[in-house]
């Protein structure tokens with residue numbers, strides 16, 4: 001931990017280890033800070049404290065076993081990980097999931113996005129010294145987890161989206177419960193605004209802190225809300241629609257200044273959009289949305305026909321990427337015709353979001369380090385893999 | 386004292402007075418197990434379930450479990466998640482920084498034995514290879530209720546500790562099994 005000794009530094013400069021055990025690092029990230037008085041001169045993110053060798057482990061598992069590893073990448077929002085993996089493998093094996101499964105996939109991804117942004121809302125407010133929003137955020141999150149539990153039995157890690165479809169159709173009463181939750185949830189967003197978003201102390205601590213220009217964000221490869229807070233409205237759901245996103249009506253919220261507050265507020269707005277998407281999907285499942293003739297969604301049709309238990313995709317490669325809760329998540333799969341992948345590469349958004357810290361943190365005050373780090377909403381499981 | 390004395394074993398009330406007699410073991414163990422302060426320390430996925438346990442629905446605080454950010458104020462460490470080889474030295478260091486008596490709960494398959502990463506090149510296959518563990522919770526991830534059950538189990542264990550035995554809950558611990566080399 002202390003390879004860099006403080007004797008090598010100039011007078012007046014001090015070396016501080018931020019992490020790996022620190023309540024605000026959201027896991028086990030270490031940032032080696034060099035400070036001069038209150039100001040950070042140099043910041044070096046040190047990743048790898050949660051390196052589990054997931055990419056290598058894919059090569060020792062067959063395609064359906066590999067699915068459970070994807071849950072454990074970005075464990076705060078597990079569904080989109082399943083989805084990206086399955087899309088890549090489906091592309092490789094030329095499998096087309098049925099339409100109902102696609103709607104269910106979109107729905108659970110958007111519910112997960114809400115749950116994940118709620119965790120961000122809660123932990124970010126705790127980082128800023130406000131504990132109450134955390135309790136509200138987790139109250140709502142537990143409701144989403146209840147829905148998932150009804151659907152597939154898991155609370156946190158689901159493996160619900162499978163290659164070729166989803167593992168189960170929604171049980172009786174699930175759709176009503178989901179509708180009830182959205183009706184309950186939408187007004188809560190206003191509560192959050194009054195609770196935290198426009199609180200003067202919170203705004204003082206986050207607005208104009210850790211600003212990222214659009215050019216900077218693009219050149220560091222940011223994606224997701226972190227990129228959109230700086231201005232560019234790149235969203236994979238719009239740019240390269242997958243599943244049924246091209247049939248759904250939603251907007252992509254963007255920020256202006258790229259400050260911590262913008263990143264925060266982008267996520268709050270996204271939750272509202274996700275709620276809209278879920279409602280539209282519910283309509284489609286109930287058959288009230290105008291689907292083309294003969295394209296209604298019969299219950300029970302959730303798995304593509306003829307997907308073998310042990311999948312052996314033909315030799316080749318495929319890449320699929322989606323808009324996960326934290327940004328552009330991609331899976332690159334290479335097959336050599338055997339039951340296990342030859343190579344599985346993950347393009348994790350959090351990893352790239354961590355990289356920009358070294359540029360943004362230099363020049364910040366020490367107290368702002370936590371604000372900047374919290375506003376990126378990184379998940380170390382995905383950074384270190 | 387904040388507890389209903391009459392219901393507890395080993396308590397003797399002197400007639401007519403506000404004086405109660407008990408054993409030192411009982412008093413020490415009672416105060417120890419009623420306020421288990423864990424270290425705020427999440428490693429991976431299981432830490433999210435640990436957070437959920439602190440939050441609204443499960444409300445861990447009613448059991449006297451209140452997270453502390455520094456190891457020096459903590460009684461118990463929840464090892465919630467995968468222990469990567471790079472993280473092992475800091476964990477030992479954190480463990481050494483905790484004041485005695487200290488307890489460890491290994492939460493989830495990863496902390497027990499490596500879990501889904503049992504064949505990974507970079508994962509420590511069980512945190513008990515580096516620090517002593519008091520209670521193991523199976524699951525991937527264990528539900529918050531399971532974490533609460535583990536704390537109840539740990540409290541039962543603490544009630545067995547004896548000053549005479551050097552504060553060990555088991556003969557093995559009294560003989561110094563808790564000590565790190």
Ligand code: SF4
Nearest residue numbers: 430466493494495525
């Ligand atoms: S036991 Fe499962 S949930 Fe817990 S840290 Fe390991 S992989 Fe994650």
